[in-house]
Amino acid sequence: MTKMTYREAVCKALADELRSDENVIFFGEDVAVAGGVFKVTPGLYEEFGANRVRDTPISEQAIIGAALGAAITGLRPVAELMFADFVPVAMDQIVNQIAKYRYMSGGQFVVPLTVRAAQGSANGFGTQHSQCAESWLVNIPGIKVVSPGTPTDAYGLLRGAIRENNPVFVLEHKGLYNLSEDVPDDTEPMELGKAVVRRTGKDVTVVAIQLMMHRSLEAAEILAKEGIDVEVIDLRSMAPLDKATILKSIAKTNRLVIVEESPHSAGWGGDIASLAADEGVYWLEAPVKRVNMGNTLIAYSPPLEDEVIPNVSRIAQTIRDVMAG
Amino acid sequence: MTKMTYREAVCKALADELRSDENVIFFGEDVAVAGGVFKVTPGLYEEFGANRVRDTPISEQAIIGAALGAAITGLRPVAELMFADFVPVAMDQIVNQIAKYRYMSGGQFVVPLTVRAAQGSANGFGTQHSQCAESWLVNIPGIKVVSPGTPTDAYGLLRGAIRENNPVFVLEHKGLYNLSEDVPDDTEPMELGKAVVRRTGKDVTVVAIQLMMHRSLEAAEILAKEGIDVEVIDLRSMAPLDKATILKSIAKTNRLVIVEESPHSAGWGGDIASLAADEGVYWLEAPVKRVNMGNTLIAYSPPLEDEVIPNVSRIAQTIRDVMAG
Amino acid sequence: MAQALEVGTRQDILRRMLEIRIAEEQIQNLFLQNLIRGTTHLCIGQEGSAGVIWAMQKGDTVTCTYRGHGHALAMGMPVKSMMAEMMGKQSGACQGKGGSMHMTDATIGLLGANAIVGAQLPIAVGAALTYQVKKLPHVAISFFGEGASNIGTFHEALNMAAVWKLPIVFCCENNRYGEYSAQDKTTPVADIATRAIAYNMPGVVVDGQDVETVHAEALIALERARSGGGPTLLELKTYRYRGHSRTDTAPYRVAGELDEWLKRDPINLLKEKMIAANQLDETEFDEMKQAATQLVFDAIEWAKAEAYPPLEALYKDVYYEE
Amino acid sequence: MAQALEVGTRQDILRRMLEIRIAEEQIQNLFLQNLIRGTTHLCIGQEGSAGVIWAMQKGDTVTCTYRGHGHALAMGMPVKSMMAEMMGKQSGACQGKGGSMHMTDATIGLLGANAIVGAQLPIAVGAALTYQVKKLPHVAISFFGEGASNIGTFHEALNMAAVWKLPIVFCCENNRYGEYSAQDKTTPVADIATRAIAYNMPGVVVDGQDVETVHAEALIALERARSGGGPTLLELKTYRYRGHSRTDTAPYRVAGELDEWLKRDPINLLKEKMIAANQLDETEFDEMKQAATQLVFDAIEWAKAEAYPPLEALYKDVYYEE
């Protein structure tokens, strides 16, 4: 066991992969010499050198395009997009290139590339620097998307992503970088696509990730005192989706709440609700509720930002409503 | 009444708005002198001149950015993105700029701009030129999205979009450009946000748009002969969503099928299912099914393309399943 | 060296540059006290850009970046309005919704400060398009950094503006660094102005520390734009004294570089010129500085006492509603 | 004029250019017969680009566009493989999934033909990055049109390649039009090669119709890249004889322009040089043409008889699966 922060876990995963496979390279804006804007990647440049760990110009489209070109010619690139809000800047390379390259060539290429980006609201970064990217990315077959919520997962999922022979987005949450826990020293690269039940309960299923998952766990503790036994599923992988774990839980609890740190319309939570309304419809005993940003944006002003991101009390209240419903 | 094609209806809407408001301008790649790649806009350049109807360089980011800058300084621009597959090329300007400009300035600006793009599978354009854009756009509060399915709607919704004091995407379907019908001569600019029931039925609700709406109507005719009475809702407006019309129908039929011409994950259909599983949960008597592309891509090969886009028989079969379920 | 501006103008500019400098210093303090959340990007050392603003005419407009406090104040944004915005207050320039990176004030022609590198350039192109289409005598100006000259929107914006001969001035503030990267690490040309050749437009390297030179070159570019001569790419050679943002201490700086630039401080340069011309003495300068300090501190105290927006504001202005 | 290639090479190139021309003509026919769906973009008139391909070494790679049939054939894609792909057959280069716009063949170094203007440029940058990181003696080449030089990815790709001194050659085929727009309507510079200045890289205007000149200039650029000298921007001045795509009859052409260009047809130019050098006579040329025609027609007949992919193929290769 080594106690480490989510931030350190990301860096260690990168270092371990750079060490174990010389085809792994890492680049992005100010990730090398300066060790990253979020100070996530210090030391990699020093250990692995300027050839394999590179600072780039401010050119998100070229960053993703170069990762693709490198991936199909024998490297295993990890590209950083810094704030996940910059995902749209490179969106054509994501939607029309990396996701489709293997398919439209009839399987001629493997595309082993990883894109890291930091997402989520973290204390006043404003409208263009606080967004989560899952719902923009999950509608794109051909890429995988993982959203680690703990240091152990940050480590294992990033290593799993780098070893994966497909394009993977690893969305790190800015608000979790300082979270620390004991990470088992033998943590292996994790298989993508597996959710985990963070808290077992029999009354209601809550599906969430990252900061919302932690807040859901807090809400569950509060509700436990009120006699409501909440099961909290941490999806971890947004694509592929671990349908079995979700359905199994709904079959038990007959109630579902989804917590998203993003707008409502066409959010990833819609798919979970859709799954419940399809394969789980006969189990449902209450409305499926989603706690999210609604259809608004993140404002800078402290009380507005604090209000728009689902908080523990809003999550708890929704769970109570569903228990009553 | 004037018989016109969907293509002609789009052009007439543009012409009528250019005529009635000198602040309306129109630009895009080859839309002016050549009249557009899909031959949708011939004659506008000739009538309204090089100042107001412009060909642009191949610069989708600048096209959308320029539309935004023009909109906040007094014009009412209509920008064309040609294939909707190019939406991701300009995605930052869409997600982080036009959608947020009013909000993050505290309401200082109105952003009356319209973006037109042609979407959908149309006989062999391949993986990068056949996609629908709704599910990429609906997760972005701050913009509106309409998807006309008939010549009358193409006319009325585009005029409504141009008059709207918000950014609106008008997604035209390539496969419908040649569809013709009698368009009432007094068709007014339409209010955005209203669905329409294209066929009333009592057994099952089908929600669809554009080509999928037409195919759903065909499926409904087939099923009528089998004694299944299908209600077909044409959403028309993807954002805002006309929840009332959908819920009213589900309350009646107790069954819901959603047909999307796009991948499953985080598709707009998830939201409709989510709405049903929330506000409509006690009405549901069968699983909510979605007919869509699944999580795959559009291939060029004729039989593959024909298979991936939901066809009448797949839609009909799903409705039968839901009636049985 | 550019021709001297008249004394009144010199005084106005000097006063405003002092206000910018002092405001920025206090913004840094407020950030450290957590009265400003998130991030801040200071323009201390780059106040010479005010010369561009002084060359503007009524109706001209600006788009700029997160490092835009100086432009906003130079254009006339009230310090109170800025400080309230910094703290997320209802009476802020953007009703508290924008924050440090998005100082925007349509009433003074400031069409938006952008936090996506390069995104403000095509938006300014759109403003210039309006002026051309409506045959208005206005010019759009877009500020950006040398690092931004490597992103796609820069290229598309300059190209479109050149093809359409739009009334626009592209103003690169080359402060030597983009975040923590020196220009030569990310950019293969020494002068961003060189890139104008790719658009067949004039590109001019300007001493960004001499506000009168800046003013003179901006005037030429604005006049060219206004008279139908199309866009210009101006490159102001300048330097930021502080780190990129937040608490960055700029360990990546070349040793001695800051000291060299401090010798050509834009405020000092103008001050010395005025003293040499008997238009100013040290006492008057101190008074000016004192007044600027007072203005800034008063604004901060006022802003602290202002109210946050009500929670309903969260759902307001996502869309315009009739 | 470039030095003459040796006779065997001249014959090979001439033969291949004929195959390209004839294949493209037949592709147009197949499209009109609806045996090819969607769209086609022909490179008739631009066969001189084969000179770039002939300058390549084993291990070098290419990204190109929807107008990429000529590059694919020049690189050695079997005509059968191409024709089957055109018709969406399982035995096509991309198992029928790509179609006319995406002729791709990793085995010959053709890393992809792209239908998003400009997207192929950063992808080639990535290939060049691999060669540099792994210290391989290969060069990446990216073809694009003059219209593509206005899009953001062009700028970012050239800049990144220049900063990192990557082994890459950017090859602009300037065929005067982007879709229906003449270059001067969308682009403020006459020579795209001028834009190399913005990246401090060599930019060379090349007579694209003389395949030997193209070859010679490409050799220099490839050698520069291979030896660590970094990227080059080549601009081949050329012309497309057909419309942009599908059934476009190119009514926007400047009158007389096509006739002028026809006088400098790349196939004819090489043929005449060879005849002048007593390396070819009309009979031999006709035989060559006949053989090329036969090859193309045989491939088409073969492809027509090939099977479509099974429906399961729809879900295959969305992801790599172990």
Ligand SMILES: Cc1ncc(C[n+]2csc(CCOP(=O)(O)OP(=O)(O)O)c2C)c(N)n1
């Ligand atoms: C598209 C995008 N990429 C990256 C960033 C992160 N970022 C913020 S400022 C900055 C450096 C910009 O440098 P420059 O253009 O020189 O402007 P300066 O900050 O020096 O004024 C970067 C990379 C961003 N905000 N947007």
Ligand SMILES: Cc1ncc(C[n+]2csc(CCOP(=O)(O)OP(=O)(O)O)c2C)c(N)n1
């Ligand atoms: C991003 C993007 N924008 C627009 C298009 C539509 N389009 C296809 S080809 C083309 C013209 C390209 O011109 P050029 O680069 O000169 O290449 P050429 O076709 O002449 O070979 C355009 C605009 C596209 N495919 N991708």
Ligand SMILES: [Mg+2]
């Ligand atoms: Mg800078």
Ligand SMILES: [Mg+2]
């Ligand atoms: Mg061209």
